[in-house]
Each structure stands twice: as C-alpha cells, then as structure tokens.
Amino acid sequence: MKMIQSFLNIVFKISLVIFLSSCAQLYHVQIADVAKTDRGRVIDIKLSETAFDIKGAAATGLAIAKRRAVEKGSSQAADNIAGAELILALSNYGPRTGLPVFTDKYSDYLLDEIVAKCPSGQITGLTSVREARKYPYISGEIVSVRGYCID
Amino acid sequence: MLSRLVSILFFLLFCSCTHSVHFSHMSDILPGKQKGARYINVEAQRNVILSFVFNNDFVEDARQKLMAACPGHEITGINTKYITSHGFASYTDKIRIRALCLD
Amino acid sequence: MKSYVLKSFLVFIVGAYLSGCAALHSVSMTSYPTDRRKPVEAKVSKLVFLAFNFNNDFVHDLTPKLQQQCPNGKVTGITSTYETRFYFLAHRMIVKSQGFCLTQ
Numbered sequence: 001m002k003m004i005q006s007f008l009n010i011v012f013k014i015s016l017v018i019f020l021s022s023c024a025q026l027y028h029v030q031i032a033d034v035a036k037t038d039r040g041r042v043i044d045i046k047l048s049e050t051a052f053d054i055k056g057a058a059a060t061g062l063a064i065a066k067r068r069a070v071e072k073g074s075s076q077a078a079d080n081i082a083g084a085e086l087i088l089a090l091s092n093y094g095p096r097t098g099l100p101v102f103t104d105k106y107s108d109y110l111l112d113e114i115v116a117k118c119p120s121g122q123i124t125g126l127t128s129v130r131e132a133r134k135y136p137y138i139s140g141e142i143v144s145v146r147g148y149c150i151d
Numbered sequence: 152m153l154s155r156l157v158s159i160l161f162f163l164l165f166c167s168c169t170h171s172v173h174f175s176h177m178s179d180i181l182p183g184k185q186k187g188a189r190y191i192n193v194e195a196q197r198n199v200i201l202s203f204v205f206n207n208d209f210v211e212d213a214r215q216k217l218m219a220a221c222p223g224h225e226i227t228g229i230n231t232k233y234i235t236s237h238g239f240a241s242y243t244d245k246i247r248i249r250a251l252c253l254d
Numbered sequence: 255m256k257s258y259v260l261k262s263f264l265v266f267i268v269g270a271y272l273s274g275c276a277a278l279h280s281v282s283m284t285s286y287p288t289d290r291r292k293p294v295e296a297k298v299s300k301l302v303f304l305a306f307n308f309n310n311d312f313v314h315d316l317t318p319k320l321q322q323q324c325p326n327g328k329v330t331g332i333t334s335t336y337e338t339r340f341y342f343l344a345h346r347m348i349v350k351s352q353g354f355c356l357t358q
Contacts, residue, residue, distance in 0.1 A: 094242025
C-alpha cells in the first residue's frame with residue numbers, strides 16, 4: 001500500500017513538472033533568398049508578448065458554475081450561465097494563431113532591428129518564424145528572425 | 152439581472168480588444184542598399200461580421216498601397232504581417248507592411 | 255410574423271454559407287524592382303471534396319506558369335497568397351502569385 005502511494009506521489013510530481021513546464025509550438029516558417037557567399041555572422045531577433053487565455057479560464061469557470069447550479073437544481077442560475085456562455089462565445093471573436101494578445105504592435109519594428117544589427121546591409125538567409133511558448137492559461141507569443149550578416 | 156449586465160459589460164470591455172498575429176514574414180534585403188533608405192508603412196484591412204468572408208481582396212489593396220508608397224523605386228526588406236483584431240461577434244483582418252524604399 | 259423573420263434569417267445564413275466563404279492563410283512578398291511595367295500573374299488551385307486531399311502537388315505548377323509569362327527574364331517583386339474557399343461539402347485551395355518580369 002505504501003509502495004503504491006509513493007509511486008502515485010512520484011507520478012503526480014512528474015505530471016506537475018510536465019504541466020508547469022513550457023511547451024514550444026511552431027506555427028509558421030519562411031525562408032528568404034540565400035546568397036552565394038560564406039554564411040557570415042548570425043543575427044537573431046526575437047520579439048514577444050505575453051498572452052493570457054481569458055476565454056479558456058472563463059469557460060472553465062462557467063462550466064464548473066453550471067455543474068454546481070444543475071446539482072443544486074437551480075434552473076434560473078443555469079439559464080444565466082448559459083447566457084454568459086453565449087456572450088463568451090461571441091466575445092473576442094475571430095480566427096487566432098496561438099493565444100490572443102492585448103497589442104498588435106509588438107512585432108512592428110522587426111525590420112528596424114535587423115537593419116540596426118547589420119549595418120553593412122549584406123544580409124542573407126532570413127528565416128522568419130512565428131512560434132509560442134505555452135504554459136497553462138498563459139503563453140509567450142513570439143515573432144523571430146534569424147539571418148546571416150556579412151560584415 | 153444585474154450579474155448578467157455586469158458579465159456583458161465585462162466581456163465587451165475586456166475581451167473585445169485582443170489581437171492575434173498569424174505570421175510575420177521578412178523578405179530578402181537587397182545587399183548594401185539600406186543606407187539612406189526610407190521606411191514605408193502600409194496597412195489594408197477588412198471588417199468581418201460573424202464569419203461571412205467572401206474574398207481576400209484586401210491583400211491586393213495592401214499590394215497597391217505598397218507600390219504607391221514608393222513609386223519608381225526599388226522596395227526591399229518587406230516585413231508582411233497578417234493580424235486579426237477580435238471584437239464582439241466580429242473581427243478585423245489586417246495586412247500590415249513595413250519596408251525600405253530605396254529612393 | 256416571428257417565425258417568418260426566423261425563417262428568413264435562417265435562409266440568409268444558409269445561403270451565405272453555401273455561396274462560399276473565404277479564408278486567408280498566408281501572404282509573402284519579395285523585393286520589388288524599379289521597373290514595374292510588365293506585371294505577371296499565375297494561379298493554381300485544387301478542389302477538395304470533404305477532406306480527401308492526398309497531396310499538394312498542384313503548387314508546383316505555379317513557378318512554370320510564372321516562367322512562361324517571362325521566358326527571357328527574371329520575375330521579382332513576387333506577392334504570394336494562399337487562400338481557401340469553402341463550399342458545401344468541399345473546399346478549394348488557391349495559391350496565387352503576382353510579380354514583375356524584368357528583361358535584360
């Protein structure tokens with residue numbers, strides 16, 4: 001019995017570590033022209049914004065509230081929650097890549113950063129990546145670029 | 152009744168101002184020509200109610216605006232972003248471009 | 255009266271969906287040339303019934319189509335878009351490229 005308990009304890013701890021550690025998600029990759037030269041110096045630019053899964057958290061909260069209301073037999077409360085669920089479905093409406101963020105300007109100056117990091121202007125093999133680091137109900141939405149600067 | 156009203160206001164105010172950057176693509180940069188180049192910004196957008204979308208013509212608008220912003224000169228280092236701004240039962244798709252005009 | 259309004263709304267919704275919806279997946283651009291006198295454009299597409307799509311080979315026809323329009327030159331300033339049109343039980347994948355033909 002004690003052995004099973006300690007085994008379950010280890011499983012729980014491992015699950016917790018996996019659950020809390022981040023997961024990397026890749027959405028989009030594109031490579032620009034690659035020049036006929038030596039590779040040059042690597043330039044890396046990463047712009048990111050923290051995102052919160054408000055909709056997901058609210059949906060979980062409403063689902064719990066709805067189950068409690070049904071268990072208590074309160075049809076009025078259940079109706080109210082159903083109404084709130086409809087509003088939730090229509091709020092924050094539209095296609096999404098990763099979790100939504102509160103600004104659309106976090107990656108606006110990517111080009112400026114590239115130009116600043118490679119003053120010679122000889123840049124090749126620019127690889128654009130749209131990715132995310134995901135945690136429960138939170139994520140880091142990332143726009144990154146890697147290229148080779150020939151000084 | 153009051154709780155319903157509060158929840159409506161909460162979602163309208165708090166959840167209707169989020170954005171999603173679908174991708175950000177960098178084009179090639181013409182070698183050694185960025186000195187003295189001018190930054191140009193263009194944006195084209197479309198509003199969508201529910202999910203009724205019948206064409207993607209706003210991409211062509213963005214392309215035309217880009218050419219008009221730098222007529223008769225080379226355009227390089229084109230950073231193209233596709234963004235959606237979410238709203239209540241509607242959303243706005245945007246193509247936002249920042250590039251270098253070699254004039 | 256109420257049922258008439260509801261029916262009309264339902265017909266509008268169904269009609270709008272059956273007439274096709276569009277989705278944009280990607281847009282990319284390469285450097286634009288100074289000489290933009292000769293624009294070229296090519297489009298390839300594939301109609302997929304339900305979700306039965308076993309390859310995406312149709313996209314490889316795009317480059318030859320652009321080359322045909324610019325046999326002795328170079329195509330630059332290419333804007334590529336990938337979009338989907340949705341129909342009843344089917345969808346069409348469309349890849350479109352627009353550029354400029356530069357002849358030396």
